[in-house]
Amino acid sequence: MQPLLWPLLAAQLAALCGSSALLQTPASMTAQTNQTVMLSCEAKTLSSHSRIYWLRQRQAPSANSHYEFLAFWDLTKGAVHGKEVEQEKLTVLRDSSRYTLSLQSVKPSDSGVYFCMTVGNPDLTFGKGTQLSVVDVLPTTPQPTKKTTPKKKVFRFPNLVTRKGLSCAPLVVGLLAAVVLVLLVSLGVAIHLHCLQRRARLRLLKQFYK
Numbered sequence: 001m002q003p004l005l006w007p008l009l010a011a012q013l014a015a016l017c018g019s020s021a022l023l024q025t026p027a028s029m030t031a032q033t034n035q036t037v038m039l040s041c042e043a044k045t046l047s048s049h050s051r052i053y054w055l056r057q058r059q060a061p062s063a064n065s066h067y068e069f070l071a072f073w074d075l076t077k078g079a080v081h082g083k084e085v086e087q088e089k090l091t092v093l094r095d096s097s098r099y100t101l102s103l104q105s106v107k108p109s110d111s112g113v114y115f116c117m118t119v120g121n122p123d124l125t126f127g128k129g130t131q132l133s134v135v136d137v138l139p140t141t142p143q144p145t146k147k148t149t150p151k152k153k154v155f156r157f158p159n160l161v162t163r164k165g166l167s168c169a170p171l172v173v174g175l176l177a178a179v180v181l182v183l184l185v186s187l188g189v190a191i192h193l194h195c196l197q198r199r200a201r202l203r204l205l206k207q208f209y210k
Contacts, residue, residue: 021045022052022116024127032138037103039130041116044097046125049075050118052099054092057129058112070114073099106134 023042031037041052053072069082071092079092091102103110111134116127 021125022118022127024116024130026130027128028131028133030133030135030138031106033107033134033136034105037106037110037132037134039101039103039114039116039132041099041101041127042097043099043116043118046097046118052092052094053117053119054101055115055117056112057115070101106132108134108136110134 021043023044025040025042029037039054041054043050043052051072051074054070056068056070058066058068068084070085070090071079071081073092073094074080081087081090089104091104093100093102099116101114101116111132113129113131115129118125
């Protein structure tokens, strides 16, 4: 990259404003140490001869932020890396209008904001950036709290226990016997009264006919 381009680049990045001409995805992502990360930059409205540069900003954007040149894609040369970039770790690929930055075996030191950029005449066009956070352990997604459904109370009738005791059959027989006995006594009394009435009538007749 031309040395005279860096002062202009720093000024543009200090007042960073993403352009819709370069569509970066994802906007942010969290990766675990030693994973491979793929960052995408789509440039549909640019010429096929345009160079797409990849830059990294390790701290929050400010006037004193330091920007690292990582690599760019050239139509004839392919991927061209910066001087201090490990070529085995960082790769730039192109598929039609989509440019992909691949980072192998990422570490927490690779965290930062990654930008794709193209150089115009005289303007610089930037993507909106991708915030990459590399951690040793990925945060776990909290499990949704399961709502406990209250159990419906089932009313149960108490078991009816049959009481053990005397059978009702002898009682019924006893009652029937008592009724029969009363009837017999009543019948005997009625016959006796009838006999007494008859004797009284006979006596009365005898006295009348004397």
